[in-house]
Amino acid sequence: MRTPIVTAPRPLHWRSLCHAMLLALCLLTPSLAAQAAPAPLCWAQLADPQGALSIHDAARASFKEASGQPALGYRAGATWLRLQLPALRGEHYGWLELRSSLLDNVAFYQQGADGHWQVQRAGDRIPLAAHTLNYRQPVFRVNWQNGQPATVYLRLESTSTLSFPWALHTPSSFMSSAGREQLLFGVFYAIHLVLLVSSTWFWLRTRNLTFALFGLCVLANLISTLCAEGHAYQYLLPDQPRLSDALYVVSWFGATPLGMLFSCHYLGLYAGRWRRAALGATWLAAAIALITAPWLIWSNISWLRPAYLLWALSANLLLLLASLWQLVQGNCFARPLALVQVLFLGGIGVRLARNTGLVEPGWLVDNAHYLGMMAFFLIMHSVVTWRYTDLRAEKEAAQAEALRVAREAEQRLEQQVAERTEALKEAMEQVEGALLLERRAQQQQQQFLATVSHELRTPLAVIDSAAQNLLLGTGDAQAVGERTRQRYQKILAASQRLTLLLHDALSDTRFTLARQRVEAIECSPAALLEDAARSAAIVSDTHRIVVDTGKLPDIWVCDPALTTLALRTLTDNAVKYTPPGCEIRLGGQLEGDTLLLCIRDNGPGIRPDELPRLFEHGFRGSESARHAGSGQGLPLARQMLAWQGGSLSVDNQEGGGCRACLRLPRRTAEAQPSATETVSA
Numbered sequence: 268m269r270t271p272i273v274t275a276p277r278p279l280h281w282r283s284l285c286h287a288m289l290l291a292l293c294l295l296t297p298s299l300a301a302q303a304a305p306a307p308l309c310w311a312q313l314a315d316p317q318g319a320l321s322i323h324d325a326a327r328a329s330f331k332e333a334s335g336q337p338a339l340g341y342r343a344g345a346t347w348l349r350l351q352l353p354a355l356r357g358e359h360y361g362w363l364e365l366r367s368s369l370l371d372n373v374a375f376y377q378q379g380a381d382g383h384w385q386v387q388r389a390g391d392r393i394p395l396a397a398h399t400l401n402y403r404q405p406v407f408r409v410n411w412q413n414g415q416p417a418t419v420y421l422r423l424e425s426t427s428t429l430s431f432p433w434a435l436h437t438p439s440s441f442m443s444s445a446g447r448e449q450l451l452f453g454v455f456y457a458i459h460l461v462l463l464v465s466s467t468w469f470w471l472r473t474r475n476l477t478f479a480l481f482g483l484c485v486l487a488n489l490i491s492t493l494c495a496e497g498h499a500y501q502y503l504l505p506d507q508p509r510l511s512d513a514l515y516v517v518s519w520f521g522a523t524p525l526g527m528l529f530s531c532h533y534l535g536l537y538a539g540r541w542r543r544a545a546l547g548a549t550w551l552a553a554a555i556a557l558i559t560a561p562w563l564i565w566s567n568i569s570w571l572r573p574a575y576l577l578w579a580l581s582a583n584l585l586l587l588l589a590s591l592w593q594l595v596q597g598n599c600f601a602r603p604l605a606l607v608q609v610l611f612l613g614g615i616g617v618r619l620a621r622n623t624g625l626v627e628p629g630w631l632v633d634n635a636h637y638l639g640m641m642a643f644f645l646i647m648h649s650v651v652t653w654r655y656t657d658l659r660a661e662k663e664a665a666q667a668e669a670l671r672v673a674r675e676a677e678q679r680l681e682q683q684v685a686e687r688t689e690a691l692k693e694a695m696e697q698v699e700g701a702l703l704l705e706r707r708a709q710q711q712q713q714q715f716l717a718t719v720s721h722e723l724r725t726p727l728a729v730i731d732s733a734a735q736n737l738l739l740g741t742g743d744a745q746a747v748g749e750r751t752r753q754r755y756q757k758i759l760a761a762s763q764r765l766t767l768l769l770h771d772a773l774s775d776t777r778f779t780l781a782r783q784r785v786e787a788i789e790c791s792p793a794a795l796l797e798d799a800a801r802s803a804a805i806v807s808d809t810h811r812i813v814v815d816t817g818k819l820p821d822i823w824v825c826d827p828a829l830t831t832l833a834l835r836t837l838t839d840n841a842v843k844y845t846p847p848g849c850e851i852r853l854g855g856q857l858e859g860d861t862l863l864l865c866i867r868d869n870g871p872g873i874r875p876d877e878l879p880r881l882f883e884h885g886f887r888g889s890e891s892a893r894h895a896g897s898g899q900g901l902p903l904a905r906q907m908l909a910w911q912g913g914s915l916s917v918d919n920q921e922g923g924g925c926r927a928c929l930r931l932p933r934r935t936a937e938a939q940p941s942a943t944e945t946v947s948a
Contacts, residue, residue: 283839297473307335308435309351316344318424322376322384325349339429340624341569346429348421348653354411355437363706365389365405365420366633368429369515374422375399376409389495390425391512393713395505402445403497411434418670426569428622432633452496458641459489462648469655477651480529487525488640492517513564520560523554523579530586530608533651534593534601541589552582575621580615583608599826603650607643614639785910789936790827792862796853799834799866806839816855823862824936830929832917833904837866837927840900844925845870860933867926873918881917 311330313320320328325347341344355361365373368391375387389398390404400406423429436444466482469475493499494515504511527549531537536545555578563571586606593601617635620626620697670672731872800812834853845868855864873881880886882905885898905915913931920926 272544279414279868298304311349312339313347314342315347318345320345320347322420330405336628338624338627339431340622341573342429343569346423349425350419350421352409352417352435354414354416356434358437359411362436362532363411363433363436364407364441365406365431365437366433368404368500369425369427369495370423371425371427373405376420377410377417380412387489391500392508394508395501401501405500414534426572430621430624430628432628435529451933455492455637455641459485462644463489465648473655477533480525480532481647482652484522484525484529485644487518487522491522492637494518516560516564520556520575523582524549525554527552527582527586530604532832533604534589534598536589545716573619576619576622581611583615583948585876587612600654603646607646610642611639637821660793695857747900753848784825786828787826787934787936789822789824791821792823792855792864793829795827795834796864799838800853802835803842803851807842810842811850813850818856820853820857820862823931823935825931828932829907829911833907833929834854834864836900836904841866841868841925862931864929867920867924867927869924872925873917873924
């Protein structure tokens with residue numbers, strides 16, 4: 268089944284869209300700037316650090332004259348402002364707008380015709396229903412009597428900055444200004460949504476973590492802007508000012524660690540030699556955000572906001588230095604990040620200077636932070652999509668190269684298969700020829716063995732008959748000694764043993780190619796030892812052969828023919844290599860699931876330096892010169908036991924003499940495949 272291929276959208280489309288959005292911002296900027304330069308107002312200020320003054324006290328107090336836009340920075344307690352508002356032509360009332368959605372509590376006082384003070388309240392800590400006008404920013408109604416200027420008082424309390432622009436509107440101009448602002452913010456939020464959807468789409472299709480981190484940064488900035496500009500307070504949470512402020516703090520404080528996480532991942536710092544430093548900086552930014560955000564939400568500490576803004580400036584400065592360092596090191600992806608960090612740092616720096624009262628508010632100063640941020644997002648989105656395009660092109664090139672290599676390998680493989688097939692045919696022909704020669708050789712071998720068996724049986728029969736006649740003839744001859752009689756008996760036993768060997772070892776069934784299995788049947792271990800003792804007695808010279816069967820089991824499963832040959836070999840060696848009159852003891856016992864059969868003698872034993880070489884084919888010890896042999900008996904005996912899963916060991920006894928031990932494991936009474944397929948003649 269073929270897997271469907273998902274095609275990503277053309278990155279050129281997204282880059283063009285980003286350029287269009289940036290152009291839209293540039294076209295909308297003059298319209299906002301045109302309405303952002305209101306006529307200057309005459310005002311004065313009065314500090315109330317304890318927040319204890321009433322309107323009556325403030326009206327009698329001495330104010331400090333000021334000019335321009337308020338740039339009061341962060342202040343504790345309350346601050347009073349006295350404004351002289353000129354009457355607008357043709358209007359008996361107007362709207363005073365304070366362009367800051369983060370002011371906590373603002374009270375507007377104007378003395379009526381009856382001498383009483385009229386109070387209007389606004390701020391993000393006051394429910395929207397209690398405002399004079401349901402608007403995201405503090406807006407107060409100003410009444411003019413007989414076209415005369417009005418003197419009003421503002422009491423400000425806020426943990427946010429008291430640096431903000433203000434404007435005096437007619438009812439119609441206020442509606443026009445609010446409409447233009449809504450249009451610009453609509454474009455601003457639409458750009459965020461497009462970037463968010465684009466990043467999410469790319470992440471779902473590519474599973475590239477860079478797109479996911481970029482989308483989280485866009486989301487955090489979108490939520491932060493919605494709260495900072497009062498749109499969340501006005502439309503989403505109008506009756507929950509505390510929740511709106513908490514959402515703003517969380518999104519604002521979370522933007523810094525998210526931005527650091529995205530930048531470090533984009534530069535590849537988490538996978539290089541700077542992995543520990545990058546992880547440490549990221550965890551530090553996250554820890555600072557997690558610690559300070561709840562503190563600011565619940566304690567409402569005034570100095571914490573500028574402190575965190577300064578920390579955000581420092582963190583972005585650190586990222587700028589890291590980008591420049593990576594650029595010097597040859598990381599081409601660091602160039603656009605360094606550029607946008609410069610723009611972003613410029614916006615943060617201007618915002619910090621405005622919030623602390625170092626710079627007077629204005630359109631550029633108030634929106635420098637947003638402009639730098641938007642430039643950051645638009646440029647980085649284009650760069651990330653370009654990077655994806657490059658990676659995709661590299662992937663396609665690698666796939667094409669891999670396909671070419673695979674095709675070449677396939678062609679080479681087909682050629683090699685053809686060559687190997689031809690070589691295999693030749694080898695099979697050679698094997699068939701060799702098998703034919705082997706069959707002929709085996710047939711000749713069988714014919715030869717049959718001839719040898721036939722030719723040997725006739726003289727053996729003559730020897731056997733003569734030995735029997737001699738043995739019977741000595742019954743009445745007193746001159747013949749007992750020793751001669753024993754020799755006749757040995758000749759008779761030897762001829763009978765050779766006859767049995769020819770019948771068993773040189774039979775057709777023993778040497779057929781089908782004979783490739785160990786014949787595991789039930790047999791008597793005692794009978795095997797007694798057979799070995801009788802075999803050794805034929806060649807013994809006054810040796811004392813003792814068979815101890817007291818500890819042997821009655822029945823054991825093994826190949827009796829192979830075991831008999833091995834036992835005969837060992838007992839014959841014990842007789843051959845021990846002096847006359849020595850004792851040879853045969854016995855055995857059970858050791859768990861293993862049958863142990865031992866042949867011991869009290870002869871001189873084997874030289875220690877010759878023990879390791881006993882089972883070498885053709886090896887004969889120093890004492891073997893007086894005896895006939897080929898040095899194949901012990902290796903063949905051990906091989907016969909190995910075919911049955913057993914083992915053979917030979918060593919010297921502590922009290923003198925030699926000991927040979929056979930070990931046969933327990934098995935079932937059925938034919939088992941041999942360890943080798945042929946038995947060497």
